[in-house]
Structures are given as structure tokens and as C-alpha cells.
Amino acid sequence: MSFIDLHTHSYCSDGTFSPEGIVLLAKKEGLSAVALTDHDTIDGIALFMEAGAKHGVETVPGVEFAALWPKYSRPEIHIVGLGFDPSAPVLQERMEEIRESRSRRNEKMARKLTAAGLPVTLEEVAANAGGEIITRAHFANVLLEKGYIKTRKDAFFRYLSPGMPGYAEREFLTPARCIQTIKQAGGAAVLAHPTLYALSETQLEELCRELASEGLDGMECMYSTYTPAQTKAMRRLAARVGLLPSGGSDFHGENKPDIHLGRGLGKLRIPYEYWEAFKRHSLRAYER
Secondary structure, X not given: OOEEEOOEOOOOOOOOOOHHHHHHHHHHOOOOEEEXXXXXXXXXXXXXXXXXXXXXXXXXXXXXXXXXXOOOOOOEEEEEEEOOOOOOHHHHHHHHHHHHHHHHHHHHHHXXXXXXXXXXXXXHHHHHHOOOOOXXXXXXXXXXXXXXXXXXXXXXXXXXXXXOOOOOOOOXXXXXXXXXXXXXXXXXXXXXXXXXXXXXXXXXXXXXXXXXXXXXXXXEEEEOOOOHHHHXXXXXXXXHHOOEEEEEOOEOHHHOOOOEOOOEOOOOOEEHHHHHHHHHHOOHHHOO
């Protein structure tokens, strides 16, 4: 049986591996296919696809968008795009929109941390990011380097989480715009890790049905932190709503050291059939 991983992150967002490093690790782990789904950026996709061709691993262009669902507690939800055309104009436009939004947020966070007695400059954070998209993980790295905290977890717990003195709320796309962008670029849209949104079973089904009406193709039915009962529940929910099952480890390298590519916490094994179903479903980028 062949296995895959359709949710990973490189150092182009908040992971620690290079795009090629993920491909090499996928080959070492015996994966038949792997997707790169960095947060709000496709900057690593070209190198990732080249590495796949070079090392004989099927590589899937991906991205992970964040959106706010305006119901209940307004949870931040994540929508993964798979198999799109990275050169699609609509995707390029959305990336630029997100870059500008993130820049505004990063400036606010640097000012808030400094006002809280932790002087941090945007230049320091950008240098830590090494030219890649700046995330809260890079702020955490700078706080650690400057001796303001003892561990990276402290940064999030004390300063960089909602309600904390260094946090600035993001400007989010709507779920519909995330889905539309992915679909217009020829890809499939997948709801990521649905158990993490603190929704009841009824509320989660409502979310899935609403997103399905907007064009959502699938949902992650296999994920690193799911219990066996959660995996079964997500598969049943996907079947009821008419969504394709997907799965991924959410690999971040050393930033999530317990999560292993293709294996999650150790027992995750996502069948290649999941990816085959998406390719048959509606991936226009794969028809060219």
C-alpha cells in the first residue's frame, strides 16, 4: 500500500525544512506523494516541484489559507488548497493581498511588544525569517534570542497569543474567498483539521455544509492529533456531507518536533487513494 502526506510546512512559512528537504525526507519515509502547504504563501512551490522531479517523488502544490467563520465563537478556520496552478493570476493577486495584510500586522506586533517592555524591531524579525514570510514563530525566535523568554512556548503563552500584550489580530479572508481562489486556480479546497475549532458536532456539520455549498471539495479525516474515534467521526461526517477525505501530518520540522512527516505522532498512515480521488474529482491544474 502507498502512503502520502497532504499537509506540510517548510521554512517559507513556519517550518524548519527547505522545500527540497521535505521532498528528500518524503523519499526517505517511503511516501508516494507529498504536498507543500505553507501558510499564506506559495513561495516555496517552484523549488518543491523541481525537487520532486529531481528525486522521483510526486509533489503536490499547496497552500494553507486562514479565514474567520462569522458564527458562534468566530473560530479561525484553515482551508488547504491542493493541486492548483501556481501561476494562476487569481492566486498571485491573493498572495499579494495577504502579504500586504501581514506586513501591517507585523508592524503592529513589533510596536506592541516594544510598548510592553520587549524592544523588537521589524528588521530583526525579518532577518530571522531569512526573506521568507514573517509569522509569529519568527517573533518568538527573536524574543528567545534576545533573552526575553526561556522557551519558544513562553513567547506564545505570555506574549503572542490572542489577549496577550504582543498579539495583533490578523486581517482574514472569508472562507468563500479562500475556496473561490483555490478553485479558480484549478485546485481542490480542503478543510484542515476540523476537530481543532472548538465546535460541537452539530456546529461542525453546519460549517462543513456551508463550505460545501461554496465549493469545498474535501476535509482532513486523518491528522496527527486525531484519536481513533475522531478519525472515524470525521470520515462519517465527510461521507454525510459529500466531501472527499484528505489527510496530513501538519509537519513543521523542529518547530513541532513530535510530528513526523507522513507518520504524525507515529501511527498516521494516509493512503494514496485519497490523493487519487482528488485528481479524479476536479483538479483542472492536472488536466493541462
